[in-house]
Amino acid sequence: xxxxxxxxxxxxxxxxxxxxxxxxxxxxxxxxxxxxxxxxxxxxxxxxxxxxxxxxxxxxxxxxxxxxxxxxxxxxxxxxxxxxxxxxxxxxxxxxxxxxxxxxxxxxxxxxxxxxxxxxxxxxxxxxxxxxxxxxxxxxxxxxxxxxxxxxxxxxxxxxxxxxxxxxxxxxxxxxxxxxxxxxxxxxxxxxxxxxxxxxxxxxxxxxxxxxxxxxxxxxxxxxxxxxxxxxxxxxxxxxxxxxxxxxxxxxxxxxxxxxxxxxxxxxxxxxxxxxxxxxxxxxxxxxxxxxxxxxxxxxxxxxxxxxxxxxxxxxxxxxxxxxxxxxxxxxxxxxxxxxxxxxxxxxxxxxxxxxxxxxxxxxxxxxxxxxxxxxxxxxxxxxxxxxxxxxxxxxxxxxxxxxxxxxxxxxxxxxxxxxxxxxxxxxxxxxxxxxxxxxxxxxxxxxxxxxxxxxxxxxxxxxxxxxxxxxxxxxxxxxxxxxxxx
Numbered sequence: 001x002x003x004x005x006x007x008x009x010x011x012x013x014x015x016x017x018x019x020x021x022x023x024x025x026x027x028x029x030x031x032x033x034x035x036x037x038x039x040x041x042x043x044x045x046x047x048x049x050x051x052x053x054x055x056x057x058x059x060x061x062x063x064x065x066x067x068x069x070x071x072x073x074x075x076x077x078x079x080x081x082x083x084x085x086x087x088x089x090x091x092x093x094x095x096x097x098x099x100x101x102x103x104x105x106x107x108x109x110x111x112x113x114x115x116x117x118x119x120x121x122x123x124x125x126x127x128x129x130x131x132x133x134x135x136x137x138x139x140x141x142x143x144x145x146x147x148x149x150x151x152x153x154x155x156x157x158x159x160x161x162x163x164x165x166x167x168x169x170x171x172x173x174x175x176x177x178x179x180x181x182x183x184x185x186x187x188x189x190x191x192x193x194x195x196x197x198x199x200x201x202x203x204x205x206x207x208x209x210x211x212x213x214x215x216x217x218x219x220x221x222x223x224x225x226x227x228x229x230x231x232x233x234x235x236x237x238x239x240x241x242x243x244x245x246x247x248x249x250x251x252x253x254x255x256x257x258x259x260x261x262x263x264x265x266x267x268x269x270x271x272x273x274x275x276x277x278x279x280x281x282x283x284x285x286x287x288x289x290x291x292x293x294x295x296x297x298x299x300x301x302x303x304x305x306x307x308x309x310x311x312x313x314x315x316x317x318x319x320x321x322x323x324x325x326x327x328x329x330x331x332x333x334x335x336x337x338x339x340x341x342x343x344x345x346x347x348x349x350x351x352x353x354x355x356x357x358x359x360x361x362x363x364x365x366x367x368x369x370x371x372x373x374x375x376x377x378x379x380x381x382x383x384x385x386x387x388x389x390x391x392x393x394x395x396x397x398x399x400x401x402x403x404x405x406x407x408x409x410x411x412x413x414x415x416x417x418x419x420x421x422x423x424x425x426x427x428x429x430x431x432x433x434x435x436x437x438x439x440x441x442x443x444x445x446x447x448x449x450x451x452x453x454x455x456x457x458x459x460x461x462x463x464x465x466x467x468x469x470x471x472x473x474x475x476x477x478x479x480x481x482x483x484x485x486x487x
Contacts, residue, residue, distance in 0.1 A: 071447075076147075085378040102308060106415045106439055109329045110322050112309065113437060115324040119310040125191075127307050127443055128263045129418070131406070131450060133250035137163060137242055139264060143233045144170045144377040149295060152232040152277045156209070156225065156420075157189040159246030164192060167245050168200055169388050175203035179484035184228040184281055187211045189244070197365060210284045210432070224316055226280070227420050227431035229262070230273055235428030238270035239263070240311075240436050241418055242405050249405075255372055257402025259454065261341070263418050263436055269309035271297050276313055276434055307440030314421065315432035323421045324428040325436060326353050327409065334411045337364035339451040345369055345382040346424040352385065359393040370405075373397035380480035387477075401457035407435070410447040417446075 020309075103110055105123075113119040130136035144151055144167075151174060158164050168183075175181045183202070187209040198209045210226035231239040241262020243249045251257050265273065278289050289296070314323035331338055331354040338358065345367065347355075359365040369386060371390055373379030386396045407427075409417045419435025421427040438444075 003030065006482060031125060033465035035240065035245040037061055056460065093461060103439060105412070106333060109333055109415065110439070112329050113310050113312055113326060116320060116325055117312050119312045120272060122272060122309045123306070124332055125267035125269045125306045125309045125473060127309070127438055128264040129446060130241070130264070131259060133243055133258055133260060136262045138230055138254060139248060141170055143237055147174055147179050147233050148481055149234050152182050152274065153228040153448035154184040154226065154228050154229045154277050154280060155245050156186045157244035157246060158185050158192055160192045160196060161247045163247050163250060164245050166197065171205055172200040172203050172391040175200060175205035181205035182281060183207045184210055184284060188225060208285045210280060223430045225431045227427065228432060228434045229420055230277055232270060232274045232277055235274050235296050236266060236300050238265045238273040238305050240265065240273060240419060240434060242407050246454060251402070255362060259399065259402060259404040259406060261406035263410050265309065267300055267306060269311065270300065270355060271438065307438050307443050310437040312437055313434045314428070316430060317429055321428045322435050324351065326417065327351060327423060330409050330411050330415070331355055331358050334363045339366045339410045339448060340423065341368045341404060341408045341451065343370055343405045343434060344378055344422040344424045345385055346378065347385060348425055348428065351423065352388070355389055355394060356392040359389070365394045366397065368399055368458060369452065370398045370403050370406060371400045371459070374403065377425065380432050380476040384477040386461065390461055390463050390466055395452045396461040397455055397458035398461055399458045408447060410444050410451065413441055413444045413448060416444045416447045
C-alpha cells in the first residue's frame with residue numbers, strides 16, 4: 001500500500017504547501033526591510049521543510065501584533081512630544097545650561113537620543129550602581145517597605161521561588177496598608193501562577209501581563225517580550241538594570257555567582273522611568289492613568305551638579321531601532337576607550353562595522369562576555385562575532401566568576417549606559433528594552449573601575465586561541481551564525 005499516496009496524507013501535504021506559500025509571501029513582502037533576516041527564513045523553509053515552518057511560527061512571525069504596536073507607538077509619541085519640543089527649543093537657542101561644558105564631547109549623542117527617542121535630558125540626579133543582586137534587592141525591598149503612596153514595578157522574569165515570593169509578599173503588605181501597588185510582568189517570563197498573586201489582588205494590588213498569551217505554559221511565542229526591569233517608588237526613586245526577580249539573580253542558581261548591573265535613580269531620571277512605566281501600563285491594561293497626575297510626578301529636589309540622565313527605550317513599537325542607534329553612537333564618539341559588558345553578543349553588520357572601525361582607529365575597545373553560557377546555540381553564534389572582532393584588535397574577556405549578565409557600556413570616562421538591552425538583534429528589534437544613559441565623569445570612572453576589576457576574574461580571548469579552536473567548534477559557530485538573525 002502506498003502510504004504517501006493515502007488521501008489523508010495528500011490533503012495534509014496540500015495544506016502544508018498552501019501554508020508554505022503564504023509564509024513565503026509573508027517573508028518576502030513584510031520583511032523586505034531586513035533582507036538578511038528574510039533570506040535566513042527562506043533558507044530554513046527550503047532545507048527544513050516541516051521543522052522550518054514550525055520554527056517560523058515560534059521565532060519569525062512578527063506581524064500580527066504590528067498594528068497594535070503601531071497604535072502604542074503613536075500614543076507614546078503624542079504624550080512625549082510636548083516634553084521634547086520645549087527642550088529642543090532651549091537647546092536650539094543655546095539657553096539650556098545642559099548644553100554647556102557638562103555635555104562637551106557627548107552633545108551629539110544627547111541630541112540624537114532626544115530627536116530619535118524623545119529621551120529628555122534630565123538634571124540633578126543621584127545615581128547609585130549595584131553589581132550584586134543581594135545588595136540591589138536589599139535596596140529595592142527597603143524602598144518598597146518605605147513607600148507612602150504608590151509602587152510601580154515592571155519585570156521580565158518573576159520566579160516562583162524564595163526571592164520572588166518575598167517581593168510579592170512585600171508588595172501585598174504595602175497594598176494592605178493602602179499603598180497603590182501595580183505589578184506588570186511579561187506573559188512568558190513570569191513564573192508565578194495566577195493563584196500566587198491572589199493575596200496581592202485581594203489586598204487591592206493590581207497585577208497585569210504586558211503581552212497576554214492564550215496558554216501561558218504552552219505558548220510558543222517568544223517575540224515581543226517585555227524585557228524591561230523597572231521599579232518606581234512614590235515617583236521619587238527608581239531602579240533599572242539587568243536583574244530579574246529570582247533566586248538565581250542573587251547567586252543561588254546553577255550558574256553560581258551572578259554578576260549584573262543595575263542603578264537606583266533619584267531625581268528627574270526617576271520621573272522619566274515613571275513615565276515609561278505608565279505608558280506600558282496603560283497599553284497593557286487600558287486603565288489610562290493620567291501622565292500629568294502630581295501624585296505620580298511629585299517635585300523632587302535635585303542634587304546640585306548631579307549626573308545628567310536620558311532614559312532610552314526601544315522595541316517593536318519604535319519606528320527605528322533606538323537601542324541599536326544608542327550603541328552605534330556610543331561607539332562612534334569614543335576617542336579613548338569603550339568598555340562593554342553583555343551576556344549575549346549577536347550584532348548586525350552596522351554594529352560590527354562600528355566596533356571594528358573604532359578598534360582599527362586606535363580606540364581601546366573591550367568586550368566582556370560569560371565563559372559559562374546559559375544558551376549554547378546563542379553562545380556559539382556570539383563567539384563567531386567576537387572572534388572576528390579579536391582579529392580587528394578588539395580585546396575580548398571571558399568572565400569566569402559565575403555568570404555575567406550586565407548590559408553596560410562606558411566611553412572615555414564621560415558617559416555610561418546601564419539597562420536591560422543586550423548587544424544583540426533581539427534587543428535591537430524584538431524585545432521592549434530600556435537603558436539609562438548617564439553623563440558624568442564620576443559615574444563613568446566608577447563603571448570603568450568595575451570593568452577593570454572584573455578582568456581579574458576573566459581570561460582574555462587571544463587571536464591564537466581563537467584560530468586554534470577545533471573543527472567541531474568551527475562548525476558549530478558557522479551553523480549558529482547562519483541562524484543568528486533568527487535568534
